[in-house]
Amino acid sequence: xxxLENVLFTITLIMYLAAMLIYFVFxxxxxxxxxxxxxxxxxxxxxxxxxxxxxxxxxxxxxxLTNQYEFASAFAWGLSLVSLLFIVKFKFPVLGAxxxxxxxxxxxxxxxxxKTIHSLMPALKSGWLGVHVSTAIIAYGSFGVSFVLxxxxxxxxxxxxxxxxxxxxxxxxKLDLISYRSAALGMLFLTFTMITGAIWAERAWGSYWSWxxxxxxxxxxxxxxxxxxxxxxxxxxxxxxxxxxxxIGFICVMFTYVGVNTLLPGVHSYA
Amino acid sequence: MxxxxxxxxVLAIACSIASLVTQGQSYEWYAxxxxxxxxxxxxxxxxxxxxxxxxxxxxxxxxxxxxxLCTLQQLPGxxxxxxxxxxxxxxxxxQAEGIDDPEKLFVKLGxxxxxxxxDGEGRETxxxxxxxxxxxxxxxxxxxxxxxIVGFSxxxxxxxxxxxxGVPGQTRAVGDTGLALTIDDFSIGLREDDTxxxxxxxxxxxxxxxxxxxxxxxxxxxxxDLFGMRFYQNSTGWAAKVSVLKDGLPLDSAVxxxxxxxxxxxxxxxxxxFNAFYPDLVxxxxxxxxxASGQLNNPGYLYSVYYNGELLGxxxxxxxxxxxxxxYTVAFSEPxxxxxxxxxxxxxxxxxxAGGVVTLIGLFLAFYLQPQKLWGVREDAxxxxxxxxxxxxxLFKERFLNAAGRKEA
Ligand code: HEM
Numbered sequence: 001x002x003x004l005e006n007v008l009f010t011i012t013l014i015m016y017l018a019a020m021l022i023y024f025v026f027x028x029x030x031x032x033x034x035x036x037x038x039x040x041x042x043x044x045x046x047x048x049x050x051x052x053x054x055x056x057x058x059x060x061x062x063x064x065l066t067n068q069y070e071f072a073s074a075f076a077w078g079l080s081l082v083s084l085l086f087i088v089k090f091k092f093p094v095l096g097a098x099x100x101x102x103x104x105x106x107x108x109x110x111x112x113x114x115k116t117i118h119s120l121m122p123a124l125k126s127g128w129l130g131v132h133v134s135t136a137i138i139a140y141g142s143f144g145v146s147f148v149l150x151x152x153x154x155x156x157x158x159x160x161x162x163x164x165x166x167x168x169x170x171x172x173x174k175l176d177l178i179s180y181r182s183a184a185l186g187m188l189f190l191t192f193t194m195i196t197g198a199i200w201a202e203r204a205w206g207s208y209w210s211w212x213x214x215x216x217x218x219x220x221x222x223x224x225x226x227x228x229x230x231x232x233x234x235x236x237x238x239x240x241x242x243x244x245x246x247x248i249g250f251i252c253v254m255f256t257y258v259g260v261n262t263l264l265p266g267v268h269s270y271a
Numbered sequence: 272m273x274x275x276x277x278x279x280x281v282l283a284i285a286c287s288i289a290s291l292v293t294q295g296q297s298y299e300w301y302a303x304x305x306x307x308x309x310x311x312x313x314x315x316x317x318x319x320x321x322x323x324x325x326x327x328x329x330x331x332x333x334x335x336x337x338x339x340l341c342t343l344q345q346l347p348g349x350x351x352x353x354x355x356x357x358x359x360x361x362x363x364x365x366q367a368e369g370i371d372d373p374e375k376l377f378v379k380l381g382x383x384x385x386x387x388x389x390d391g392e393g394r395e396t397x398x399x400x401x402x403x404x405x406x407x408x409x410x411x412x413x414x415x416x417x418x419x420i421v422g423f424s425x426x427x428x429x430x431x432x433x434x435x436x437g438v439p440g441q442t443r444a445v446g447d448t449g450l451a452l453t454i455d456d457f458s459i460g461l462r463e464d465d466t467x468x469x470x471x472x473x474x475x476x477x478x479x480x481x482x483x484x485x486x487x488x489x490x491x492x493x494x495x496d497l498f499g500m501r502f503y504q505n506s507t508g509w510a511a512k513v514s515v516l517k518d519g520l521p522l523d524s525a526v527x528x529x530x531x532x533x534x535x536x537x538x539x540x541x542x543x544x545f546n547a548f549y550p551d552l553v554x555x556x557x558x559x560x561x562x563a564s565g566q567l568n569n570p571g572y573l574y575s576v577y578y579n580g581e582l583l584g585x586x587x588x589x590x591x592x593x594x595x596x597x598x599y600t601v602a603f604s605e606p607x608x609x610x611x612x613x614x615x616x617x618x619x620x621x622x623x624x625a626g627g628v629v630t631l632i633g634l635f636l637a638f639y640l641q642p643q644k645l646w647g648v649r650e651d652a653x654x655x656x657x658x659x660x661x662x663x664x665x666l667f668k669e670r671f672l673n674a675a676g677r678k679e680a
């Protein structure tokens with residue numbers, strides 16, 4: 001089982017790398033047909049990635065969402081899933097060229113973590129934890145897409161090439177809207193993640209909110225996206241300011257995810 | 272709203288700074304960790320307990336006030352818009368002229384209930400709206416946040432929290448609640464690989480006034496509710512039997528948890544303190560006593576003795592060994608695990624939870640029920656149909672133009 005998971009995980013890594021390179025070729029060669037290949041490889045990668053996660057779940061006899069390796073892999077899965085949803089829904093393969101490198105970085109980070117399956121400490125044995133982490137994956141994935149769209153938005157002005165890329169990247173108004181759609185999805189799921197996390201913490205530790213650094217940072221992230229939502233309501237602040245907040249928001253997500261565990265102490269440190 | 276954004280940014284910055292400072296330490300601790308000047312600054316700014324400081328509460332107070340006023344201000348407009356059923360006077364996001372069969376277009380865009388009427392100039396009109404509840408999203412979300420903050424704050428102000436620990440057979444008072452907690456049983460479930468699967472305590476709680484009692488089993492992630500309080504399996508530790516002899520005759524014996532002290536019965540100024548327990552004692556040079564595993568292979572008891580508050584000595588005893596102080600002999604034996612139960616009462620937690628759920632519903636309404644309107648006016652050259660969507664106008668516009676068979680200008 002573990003061997004099978006290793007094989008599937010390695011194939012996933014290669015597929016994501018391949019998808020990323022093909023997206024680059026699509027932009028360099030300016031050929032629409034290439035983008036179809038990239039998206040297909042990306043989708044195939046997601047399927048194999050799903051299989052790897054399922055196999056690990058079966059081997060461990062539980063949801064494989066409880067240590068740094070498992071969560072990093074799931075994070076990459078979420079980003080891969082949400083970016084594909086947006087690529088397909090908005091017919092926007094250029095998004096893949098920006099999202100795939102981020103996905104690859106995260107799964108690369110997963111590859112560097114220990115893959116040993118540990119048995120769970122009692123506090124982690126909770127259905128609420130499963131819901132908590134599953135929704136976090138979708139939230140993080142959505143914020144990742146919003147971040148990538150924010151970057152594309154900010155780079156759009158710098159584009160010298162007025163031909164191919166200009167046609168393949170939606171105009172700013174639409175970019176802003178797509179970024180809003182993904183941040184909104186992320187916000188909904190982050191809120192759900194925080195509520196289920198609070199319910200779980202209350203049952204496991206007797207306190208639903210204790211200002212532990214990870215909790216505090218997820219609140220900071222939540223507030224940053226709340227600011228993003230309000231910025232967009234004013235016409236003048238839509239677009240550039242909102243794009244900057246989408247980027248800051250994802251930096252907070254990454255800090256909540258990696259920074260807090262390594263830099264600050266707290267009950268979440270084992271995760 | 273500009274003020275709200277400023278407040279939210281300030282709150283985010285405040286939280287991030289507070290998260291960088293370890294909370295709840297003393298001036299001395301910070302002085303050692305950072306510098307005396309930084310420590311003085313931390314204490315002066317209350318960064319040692321930032322989340323309960325006056326400035327943090329003030330930011331949240333302003334936020335609530337602002338939110339409340341904003342929400343109230345919005346209410347009349349929202350009610351009006353919900354009731355409105357006539358042709359909008361707003362500028363449409365998109366328009367298509369010369370449509371022959373407007374109803375088909377309405378249905379294509381998911382508008383089923385179509386209201387017919389006439390405009391001021393006597394022309395036939397059609398109107399339909401979808402996802403009207405969506406306009407309430409922000410309102411519902413803000414109410415949820417208010418509930419959440421209020422529920423959390425009231426809980427912080429009024430909650431009661433106690434702990435009780437002991438080994439099976441012992442009874443402890445639950446703070447000043449008039450309840451007594453008896454530990455009937457405590458077990459640690461181990462897996463084959465010696466890791467802990469679960470800690471479980473069987474407890475009986477008695478109301479000392481009425482004499483009524485209830486029993487329950489509590490384990491990690493499975494608290495129990497008894498007499499309006501919630502009982503949690505919090506942690507565990509070691510206890511041992513301490514036997515005291517005087518002139519070779521038994522004087523006293525009691526189960527003492529590591530971290531507790533035992534005054535000698537007929538000489539209370541003499542105290543034996545049970546510092547720590549090592550189930551598999553090893554002496555590590557430079558570190559001192561330590562344990563090689565969690566197994567009871569070689570029990571070691573670290574104790575210290577005080578006389579009138581002054582430390583007389585400290586050492587490690589093993590099973591069967593004794594320490595003699597004048598006519599008294601003290602021995603440790605029968606190590607066992609004790610359980611620590613945390614007891615809490617927070618009447619306002621359900622309000623905070625409700626706030627969270629309401630916030631979530633509000634977000635869903637705001638994001639996924641996008642109020643859309645379609646209206647048409649019959650003109651000589653066919654129907655002119657207009658579309659508007661308060662949010663995501665651009666995407667709706669595309670769908671509208673597609674459905675109407677028009678290309679975007
Ligand atoms: C002092 C605090 C706040 C004030 C005064 C405030 C005020 C406002 C106002 C005036 C609107 C526009 C309503 C409309 O266009 O219908 C709005 C929208 C919104 N607010 Fe707030 N807000 C505050 C905090 C928050 C927070 C903490 C959140 C958390 C997520 C939040 C979530 C939303 C959402 C989801 C919308 C709708 C945005 C959209 O549809 O894109 N608000 N807020």
